[in-house]
Amino acid sequence: AQSVSQHNHHVILSEAASLELGCNYSYGGTxxxxxYVQYPGQHLQLLLKYFSGDPLVKGIKGFEAEFIKSKFSFNLRKPSVQWSDTAEYFCAVKRLYNQGGKLIFGQGTELSVKP
Amino acid sequence: SAVISQKPSRDICQRGTSLTIQCQVDSQVTMMFWYRQQPGQSLTLIATANQGSEATYESGFVIDKFPISRPNLTFSTLTVSNMSPEDSSIYLCSVMKTRQNTEAFFGQGTRLTVV
Structure with a gap:
């Protein structure tokens, strides 16, 4: 079955710590x-996206992610987190040539940053 | 980008009744989707809203319970029928401008509580 897996359900970090959130998906093809990020009480916002080309993509607020095709992974990173990064983070995958272009989400990772 | 207006933003409904949620986009879009986000959980795709034809439902969701309309390229409705407390959730409209290589935009969601 199609799936998107996020490794961590809840991550707690202190400010200035480095962050890496794992994301793996289970199907091949393009x-x-x-x-996406969801701050408390707010709607989903796009952090970054990968379509093609350079597998290292940079997003807003200092976030970046690396696509490793051989590992079916798309891990999110930030070198130094801030208290304002406290939010829920969702990885999502869209299969291009079938499944109607729908977006499938991982389970989400709740990030809590301690000041 | 796409600006999505979802109505109502929240509602409290009696069990056994139905609620229709509206999604209006400020520009024509190819793809429209409806998601459910239950408390503390990720987004689950309910269906793809197809213009001028029946929606495409995901496993576990049926048209009788979640009838969907999409009369044009900027508007869709989702009805939650014969509600029970288990339907209490946030319902989200999502759109994509094209099928490939575009991000999904999300509405603010409709927070539904069934009592």
Whole structure:
């Protein structure tokens, strides 16, 4: 079955710590990859996206992600987190040539940053 | 980008009743989707809203329970029928401008509580 897996359910970090959130998907073929963020009480916002080309993509607020095709992974990173990064982070995958272009989400990772 | 207006933003409904949620986009889009986000969980795709034809439902979701309309390229409705407390959730409209190589945009969501 199609799936998108996020390795961590809840991550707690202190400010200035480095962050890496794992994301793996289970199917081959050409995909678009996304990370979305949901701040408390707000709607989903796009952090970054990968369509093609350079597998290292940079997003907003200092986030970046690396697509490793051989590992079916798209991990999110930030070198130094801030208290304002406290939010829920969702990895999402879209298969391009079938499945109607729908976006499938991982389970989400709740990030808590301690000041 | 796409600006999505979703109505109502929240509602409290009696069990056994139905609620229709509206999604209006400020520009024509190719793809429209409806998601459900249950408390503390990720987004689950309910269906793809197809213009001028029946929606495409995901496993576990049926038209009788979640009828969807999409009369044109900027508007869709989702009805939650014969509601029970288990339907309490946030319902989200999502759009994509094209099928490939575009991000998904999300509405603010409709927070539904069934009592």
């Amino acid at each position: 995909v678009n990859l996304f990370w």
